[in-house]
Amino acid sequence: MNNKLYIVGMGPGDPELVTRKAERILRDSSLVAYFTKKGETSHAYRIASTFLLHKPEALKFEYPITTEKPHTGSEYQTAMQFFYDDCAEQLSDALQRGLSPALLCEGDPMLYGSAIYLFDRLNAHYPIEIIPGISAMSGCWSNAKLPIVRKDQALDVIPATLPIESLTERLKRCDAAVIMKIGRNLEKIKSALKAVGLFERAFYIERGTQIQQQIMALSALESCKAPYFSLILIPGRAKP
């Protein structure tokens, strides 16, 4: 059998930011799989739909618990383990049937993607090809026209789910930073940024590259909660 699992990065939202390789794989696919929150449309599937006019078979993987709940606690861990086991099993069945499923992923799959947990479960058993996608952060700094790092500047990509001490520690010595997974962590992030004198340099980007895109100085943001598709950028200082 020459079939395999494709893990396909769909980019940040604009369907024109899909790669030619992802487009080809989607147009040829007879089975696509994707994650969704209960009752919501999958963002990755929405991006992909332009290329799925041939209506391939679809596997919908509905998260059992909101991923915005605290990730600690054994109940959450156990539910997610069972969920990923079940998703992997469904893909495994399809691979056994000789199909080459395309698992659709927002942004870039190997950068915080849920696809990682299916990759972990299937990699020893089936051929897998991973197609990188434009990451949300890259879509955001491009559309906001913010060169993020230059020359010998380092870049810190930091999940806002960290405790405030770790956030502050990391921000204190950063040249440039991307803060991901904002959600209900917005006030914590603001405090950390103020503590290290970076608040005025921070930009807030919501739904980057999507139609409802918002770009503003973080100091201009009035809401105290941010949607899942948002992030904060602290660009490195300009050097000639």
Add this chain to the structure above:
Amino acid sequence: MNNKLYIVGMGPGDPELVTRKAERILRDSSLVAYFTKKGETSHAYRIASTFLLHKPEALKFEYPITTEKPHTGSEYQTAMQFFYDDCAEQLSDALQRGLSPALLCEGDPMLYGSAIYLFDRLNAHYPIEIIPGISAMSGCWSNAKLPIVRKDQALDVIPATLPIESLTERLKRCDAAVIMKIGRNLEKIKSALKAVGLFERAFYIERGTQIQQQIMALSALESCKAPYFSLILIPGRAKP
């Protein structure tokens, strides 16, 4: 005039990893511009050439000095300032003539790209659109099948041009890291990784997504110098 400057990310090497947006802009372009080292073919231009069969006018920006020389010293700084001034002037002339030049960039333009210095010079004067590209690091961790960060892990992107003390300091407390700009810094990086116990976890990727791609444990690399298109990945530890 509705014309503008396009800064176009061409991705890491595989022409199929170009976005549909970049492809459209290239196919429509009547003028492309690109950086090259003296006497070498531009990597970005080589990737783009698939989409340039209509032979648009081309501006070739030849670096006056190798960018692998130490970036300190006023001679280097001055030469590069003049060079970027001149490139910006040439693009400005084209924009004045009503053209919409496409400046081709390897990887993702706003992540360490030379295009940043032309953006700085032209942004106040002309409309500019930036098209993100798949970054080299993303192409590498996808092709090497190395999930780079999960859950609350942070990612450090570190230029190897930093002094060994800074390199070691950053590596010491990282969850996951990408080390860029390797070139002649390979021995320094190895020392820093060994000092913090990360050497055995590091992967070396040369010309990721290109035909000559090499992926190996860093400990298996025999050479003591690496080409420009190489980087080192330290993936975050697997968590279920």
